[in-house]
Amino acid sequence: MVSEKRVRQQLQTVERLLHEYAGERGVPLARFLTGFYKRNRQMGSKDRRTASQWVYQYFRIGTAAQQEETTMRIAMADFLCSDDCTVASVILPHLPVDRSADISEKIALLEANTTFRLDDVFPFGQYLSAGIDRRSLVESLFIQPDLYIRLRPRYREAVMAALEGAQIDYRPVDRYTVALPNGTALTGIAGIAGKYEVQDYSSQQTGTYFQAADGERWWDACAGAGGKSLLLLDQWPGVDLLVSDTRRSILRNLDERFELAGIKGYRQKVIDLTNDPAGVLGNTQFDGIILDAPCTGSGTWGRTPEMLAAFDRQSINRFAALQRQLAAQVIKHLKPGKPLVYITCSVFAEENEGVVAYLQDAFGLDVKQSTVLHGYRHKADSMFVARLVAR
Numbered sequence: 001m002v003s004e005k006r007v008r009q010q011l012q013t014v015e016r017l018l019h020e021y022a023g024e025r026g027v028p029l030a031r032f033l034t035g036f037y038k039r040n041r042q043m044g045s046k047d048r049r050t051a052s053q054w055v056y057q058y059f060r061i062g063t064a065a066q067q068e069e070t071t072m073r074i075a076m077a078d079f080l081c082s083d084d085c086t087v088a089s090v091i092l093p094h095l096p097v098d099r100s101a102d103i104s105e106k107i108a109l110l111e112a113n114t115t116f117r118l119d120d121v122f123p124f125g126q127y128l129s130a131g132i133d134r135r136s137l138v139e140s141l142f143i144q145p146d147l148y149i150r151l152r153p154r155y156r157e158a159v160m161a162a163l164e165g166a167q168i169d170y171r172p173v174d175r176y177t178v179a180l181p182n183g184t185a186l187t188g189i190a191g192i193a194g195k196y197e198v199q200d201y202s203s204q205q206t207g208t209y210f211q212a213a214d215g216e217r218w219w220d221a222c223a224g225a226g227g228k229s230l231l232l233l234d235q236w237p238g239v240d241l242l243v244s245d246t247r248r249s250i251l252r253n254l255d256e257r258f259e260l261a262g263i264k265g266y267r268q269k270v271i272d273l274t275n276d277p278a279g280v281l282g283n284t285q286f287d288g289i290i291l292d293a294p295c296t297g298s299g300t301w302g303r304t305p306e307m308l309a310a311f312d313r314q315s316i317n318r319f320a321a322l323q324r325q326l327a328a329q330v331i332k333h334l335k336p337g338k339p340l341v342y343i344t345c346s347v348f349a350e351e352n353e354g355v356v357a358y359l360q361d362a363f364g365l366d367v368k369q370s371t372v373l374h375g376y377r378h379k380a381d382s383m384f385v386a387r388l389v390a391r
Contacts, residue, residue, distance in 0.1 A: 059305035064120040140376035155195035201380040202373040214238025216287035226254040244271040299382035352384035
């Protein structure tokens with residue numbers, strides 16, 4: 001039985017939370033929530049879970065029904081994103097709540113009875129990469145993506161046995177990929193540290209585009225936390241790898257991750273690719289370059305829905321310009337006949353096919369493979385990957 005009084009009390013807390021977050025919109029929502037709960041220690045664990053759920057749901061409806069009050073938008077989001085529809089049953093009592101309804105039926109009910117319009121959730125459909133189904137993409141935003149892990153090949157059986165022993169609910173996706181409910185606590189399982197990597201399903205699929213060989217010299221030019229580098233080295237441990245990033249702190253995190261995985265045979269450098277990297281690399285040439293470029297992150301908004309509501313269309317242009325600039329810098333260090341693997345976690349054509357077309361026209365690169373990874377079909381991130389070869 002839903003207590004209307006209790007629901008309205010919790011809504012007041014969530015409205016206050018959203019008001020405070022509005023003043024810190026540059027901060028990731030997860031980090032903000034951690035700080036908010038530290039400042040409000042009177043909130044119990046159940047209240048925190050409820051608040052987090054409702055806040056994330058609120059951002060999942062993007063820019064829809066912006067003329068409505070916050071409480072009404074929370075109720076709309078709750079109706080779409082949850083099975084129990086607790087808020088909707090209090091704030092939208094006239095709405096026929098059918099908990100067994102699928103997402104399309106729920107959308108139709110909301111559109112018929114409220115100011116909610118699906119087209120307003122994601123008003124950027126004209127900018128999408130070819131082959132992306134807009135409605136499927138938008139509907140996926142209402143669902144929390146799964147947590148994916150990649151099992152390191154020699155430890156596969158040990159990790160699987162540990163998951164079963166700990167009675168962890170998991171779903172095998174392929175031989176080395178496992179999907180788990182988001183938020184699954186893995187750090188408490190003894191004996192598996194360093195034997196798996198948390199890595200989205202689509203991100204794992206980019207590894208099929210590397211096609212490296214032991215003994216080759218490769219460069220992960222925007223390495224970040226090193227997920228793509230670890231993917232490369234798990235397939236070809238004999239690769240001579242250089243990792244770089246603009247941020248020394250990120251590379252320190254990468255070092256810790258590599259150490260946990262028992263990987264030592266690599267080099268790392270701080271390189272700002274908005275400048276000519278020859279000052280650091282000299283005339284070094286590589287047999288392969290991975291450019292996991294900075295992007296809008298639009299393919300990951302299922303995990304970070306707060307980015308959707310705050311998105312500025314001009315960001316697409318800014319990131320595409322940066323991506324062209326970075327690609328132009330790294331190509332100088334690519335051997336003839338060797339691949340540049342260009343990756344984004346964006347769903348926008350200008351960042352994806354547009355950059356590939358630029359590389360073809362400006363540098364004569366040949367496109368060997370290019371595709372959108374439709375993560376929205378798998379409760380995963382959506383990404384773009386292309387393998388281009390220098391002439």
